[in-house]
Amino acid sequence: MxxxxxxxxxxxxxxxxxxxxxAEILVGGEEHLSAxxxxxxxxxxxxxxxxxxxxxxxxxxxxxxxxxxxHLGHGPxxxxxxxxHHVHLxxxxxxxxxxxxxxxxxGLGERLDADxxxxxxxRHFALLGTCANCRG
Amino acid sequence: MxxxxxxxxxxxxxxxxxxxxxAEILVGGEEHLSAxxxxxxxxxxxxxxxxxxxxxxxxxxxxxxxxxxxHLGHGPxxxxxxxxHHVHLxxxxxxxxxxxxxxxxxGLGERLDADxxxxxxxRHFALLGTCANCRG
DNA sequence: TTCGATGCAAATAGTTTGCATTCTA
DNA sequence: TAGAATGCAAACTATTTGCATCGAA
Numbered sequence: 453m454x455x456x457x458x459x460x461x462x463x464x465x466x467x468x469x470x471x472x473x474x475a476e477i478l479v480g481g482e483e484h485l486s487a488x489x490x491x492x493x494x495x496x497x498x499x500x501x502x503x504x505x506x507x508x509x510x511x512x513x514x515x516x517x518x519x520x521x522x523h524l525g526h527g528p529x530x531x532x533x534x535x536x537h538h539v540h541l542x543x544x545x546x547x548x549x550x551x552x553x554x555x556x557x558x559g560l561g562e563r564l565d566a567d568x569x570x571x572x573x574x575r576h577f578a579l580l581g582t583c584a585n586c587r588g
Numbered sequence: 589m590x591x592x593x594x595x596x597x598x599x600x601x602x603x604x605x606x607x608x609x610x611a612e613i614l615v616g617g618e619e620h621l622s623a624x625x626x627x628x629x630x631x632x633x634x635x636x637x638x639x640x641x642x643x644x645x646x647x648x649x650x651x652x653x654x655x656x657x658x659h660l661g662h663g664p665x666x667x668x669x670x671x672x673h674h675v676h677l678x679x680x681x682x683x684x685x686x687x688x689x690x691x692x693x694x695g696l697g698e699r700l701d702a703d704x705x706x707x708x709x710x711r712h713f714a715l716l717g718t719c720a721n722c723r724g
Numbered sequence: 725t726t727c728g729a730t731g732c733a734a735a736t737a738g739t740t741t742g743c744a745t746t747c748t749a
Numbered sequence: 750t751a752g753a754a755t756g757c758a759a760a761c762t763a764t765t766t767g768c769a770t771c772g773a774a
Contacts (some may be wrong), residue, residue, distance in 0.1 A: 505729080570718070570719055574715070580659075584705030602749065640739085663737095727772105727773100746756095
């Protein structure tokens with residue numbers, strides 16, 4: 453938490469209640485939160501942080517490498533601390549999210565690198581499919 | 589093309605100029621077209637097919653299994669005939685799209701099935717990363 | 725006191741929906 | 750001519766931006 457604030461400051465940024473609150477939510481550990489979710493959590497204590505401010509805070513934190521977002525199929529982007537990533541499986545039928553260890557796609561990544569010079573970022577998107585329950 | 593129209597008819601649907609036009613575009617072979625793209629192509633001949641009609645045509649064709657769409661990172665969904673799929677690599681930096689054979693992720697799919705009962709649909713989303721050019 | 729951050733409203737992109745109208749079968 | 754499909758406008762979701770104002774350093 454202190455590190456995050458220090459990074460913001462080091463970048464010439466300022467520590468505002470909104471930024472502190474966004475950082476706290478993320479450090480709090482709840483995963484897969486959308487910007488809207490985060491705004492909702494914050495608005496208990498700070499009733500008029502706007503969603504756009506949350507987006508701007510997240511953008512600032514992402515630029516510093518503190519935060520990352522994941523695309524889960526259709527819905528909004530989900531944000532989390534950069535050091536808490538993993539690979540996601542998302543069921544298209546029921547929306548269930550399965551987490552895999554971050555190195556789950558390392559083999560694939562190496563193959564794509566060797567064959568196409570492509571640096572896979574396997575934690576930046578979910579793998580879509582159908583979960584065991586929904587497969588009938 | 590005739591097969592597609594027959595399927596629509598068999599489903600109790602009707603063959604309209606708009607549907608015929610959407611099907612023709614897709615059969616035409618151009619890949620990675622968004623709904624907006626398709627509407628644009630059609631509007632040459634049929635000036636007032638609305639984008640919503642295109643979405644509804646695509647929805648109908650998708651329900652029949654004729655069409656599929658792919659999520660390419662941020663942008664709009666891209667539509668193509670269901671039998672023309674492949675795996676996509678998308679460069680987050682320059683947007684370049686690399687196509688892999690449809691079975692490129694079969695190994696991964698089998699592993700996820702065995703380990704989690706998860707049926708991967710590896711052609712329904714792009715794998716994000718950075719292409720050889722953009723890696724500096 | 726300065727310039728970065730915020731709030732709010734409005735713009736944007738992509739997609740969906742309501743409803744009266746049109747046209748296929 | 751019944752009901753499926755369309756056109757248009759409006760609603761919606763996710764996100765971004767403009768601009769005047771506020772406040773951290």
